[in-house]
Amino acid sequence: MKTENFSAERVDQITVPELAELAQRLDQDAYNSPFEGLNDWHLLRAIAFRRPELVEPYLYLLDLEAYDEA
DSSP states (O other), X not given: OOOSOOOHHHHXXXXXXXXXXXXXXXXXXXXXXXXXXXXXXXXXXXXXXXXXXXXXXXXXXXXXXXXOOO
């Protein structure tokens, strides 16, 4: 699966097995360059915004924390 394409169409068409593969890569964090990991992270984030029900098991990979700016 190529991760360079973050179009809405791509995000809407991602399958559960593709998402599991993406999450596994992120979890293992064994990329050749930091940019490869960043691309996967951005794709997972885009999926989380458009299809949150799919990403729920992988939210820990997004490292989203609520914080108070005050």
